[in-house]
Amino acid sequence: MTSRLTHRLTHRLTQTVAATLATAALLAFPASAFAAVHRPTLSEAAVSSVHTPRGALVSAVPVGQLTAAQLDAAAADFPGTPKSSYGVAAYRLIYRTVDTHGRPTTASGIVVLPDGRSGALTVTEYLHGTNATKAAAASVDDRSTDRLVTALFAGQGLVGVAPDYLGLGLGPGPHPYLDTKTETSASADLLLAARTFAANHGVAFKRDVLVTGFSQGGRASLAFGRALSRGEVGPFRLGALHAVAGPYDLLGEELPAAFDGRVIPPTATFYLAYLVTAWNRTVGLYDDPRQAFQAPYASTVEGLFDGSHTDEEIVAGLPDSPEKLFTPEFAARLQHPTGRLLRATQAADQVCQDWTPRIPVHLYSGTKDTDVAAANADSCAASLRRRGTDVTVHSMGAVDHTGTAFAAYPEIIRAYAPRA
Known part of the structure; x- marks a missing residue:
């Protein structure tokens, strides 16, 4: 870190x-x-x-x-x-x-x-x-x-x-x-x-x-x-x-960087935890936190991002790498998005793709x-x-x-x- x-x-x-x-x-x-x-x-x-x-x-x-x-x-x-x-x-x-x-x-x-x-x-x-x-x-x-x-x-x-x-x-x-x-x-x-x-x-x-x-x-x-x-x-x-x-470019650069070391693991863990819990509310990425997060984090990670916790408290409540936070299956989804996650990521990346600034x-x-x-x-x-x-x-x-x-x-x- x-x-x-x-x-x-x-x-x-x-x-x-x-x-x-x-x-x-x-x-x-x-x-x-x-x-x-x-x-x-x-x-x-x-x-x-x-x-x-x-x-x-x-x-x-x-x-x-x-x-x-x-x-x-x-x-x-x-x-x-x-x-x-x-x-x-x-x-x-x-x-x-x-x-x-x-x-x-x-x-x-x-x-x-x-x-x-x-x-x-x-x-x-x-x-x-x-x-x-x-x-x-x-x-x-x-x-x-x-x-x-x-x-x-x-x-x-x-x-x-x-x-x-x-x-x-x-x-x-x-x-x-x-x-x-x-x-x-x-x-x-x-x-x-x-x-x-x-x-x-x-x-x-x-x-x-x-x-x-x-x-x-x-x-x-x-x-x-x-x-x-x-x-x-x-x-x-x-x-x-x-x-x-x-x-x-979440799909082409930032998500890969969160797993290949360009974004250091503790920082990537914070960002990904914030992103996944937020997008689950708006997009729907899982039905139960245990589908995305490993124990003991599955029972606590959503509450860390309720707006009342400081960065110190959030970091203290997270592990030091994405591999320790997410289930192997969900970590694989983040590295190779499909379904709703893929569509949401592609839509987010349109900020540089679907318009021509004059x-x-x-x-x-x-x-x-x-x-x-x-x-x-x-x-x-x-x-x-x-x-x-x-x-x-x-x-x-x-x-x-x-x-x-x-x-x-x-x-x-x-x-x-x-x-x-």
């Missing part, structure tokens, strides 16, 4: 098809600067009328404020990040969206506004990586690095928007991990709710949306970009797409990434190029998963800043 996974399973810039983590250095910015001024309440997160349209704003509360100087200090672990031009104010939104069955529900997320700016502004929507703990979401965790990254975009004069996805933050129920449909709908509906909220602060959103995401969010950013390009998100369209270390696409990878195989970016790029897309794969060098993000986001912030 990597030292980061062993020693720092808490504050994340996030992960991917299953478990990675941030370092204490990411917490260098003043903890009090983003201190919550309002604690979540049941009434705040409550589902409103079932007839309320998707994207409707349920509630908004301030969760923190940073000066430009504080943002610059916080960005110390992202060398090369341009200096902030604005202080920022962050707000937690609760908004209407739909669940995996298309039924009304609510979700949470954040919007970060640059201080002193009004009128028409450009939005950057940031999609976070793997998170199995509700309380670690950017909308409720005062020390969330996802909140910081979103704020760094706002410090350039952009509006930062970041969904928690379903079932995280103040969202009800479990998180449907790596569920393309709801990652997209939650991202789209937050953008609509944020537009309503920003209008009350004298800010209008420009049409073109700059999209980025890390790990799980890298893959989700392709799906959200696809929805924007197809005109499925109100008046908005895709303006830019920069995706970092995403598991874009803007240049930028993908980022690291050669020492043992969470998401770097070959995912190459595979996605090849698929998009076959459809005529202009794609650049940026290798960030000999860096691991979170190191890829540390290296990539200064470049992405610098690329997006002129659009403010």
Whole structure:
């Protein structure tokens, strides 16, 4: 197990098809600067009328404020990040969206506004990586690095928007991990709710949306970009797409990597356990946990991913390799998917296969990434190029998963800043 996974399973810039983590250095910015001024309440997160349209704003509360100087200090672990031009104010939104069955529900997320700016502004929507703990979401965790990254975009004069996805933050129920449909709908509906909220602060959103995401969010950013390009998100369209270390090719690269050593075994165990338990709820992979998991894990693994457990607790409740977690028969299915698992995996991989972005696409990878195989970016790029897309794969060098993000986001912030 990597030292980061062993020693720092808490504050994340996030992960991917299953478990990675941030370092204490990411917490260098003043903890009090983003201190919550309002604690979540049941009434705040409550589902409103079932007839309320998707994207409707349920509630908004301030969760923190940073000066430009504080943002610059916080960005110390992202060398090369341009200096902030604005202080920022962050707000937690609760908004209407739909669940995996298309039924009304609510979700949470954040919007970060640059201080002193009004009128028409450009939005950057940031999609976070793997998170199995509700309380670690950017909308409720005062020390969330996802909140910081979103704020760094706002410090350039952009509006930062970041969904928690379903079932995280103040969202009800479990998180449907790596569920393309709801990652997209939650991202789209937050953008609509944020537009309503920003209008009350004298800010209008420009049409073109700059999209980025890390790990799980890298893959989700392709799906959200696809929805924007197809005109499925109100008046908005895709303006830019920069995706970092995403598991874009589950069937061809990431699932094989989980068993051939490219993803280290303890990390692969976390990711696969999260994926299988989540997909069993949405796709149906087994009738009884004992069909997929060995004893004693069959009786406990589903409960580990209910959103209330920390990464440390989850890791402590799992073995150190997929072969020890899954039955031999189910491990073989994961390596050679058939039936529902195959169809679900193929559908997930369509994020790089069934659309043609009309803007240049930028993908980022690291050669020492043992969470998401770097070959995912190459595979996605090849698929998009076959459809005529202009794609650049940026290798960030000999860096691991979170190191890829540390290296990539200064470049992405610098690329997006002129659009403010």
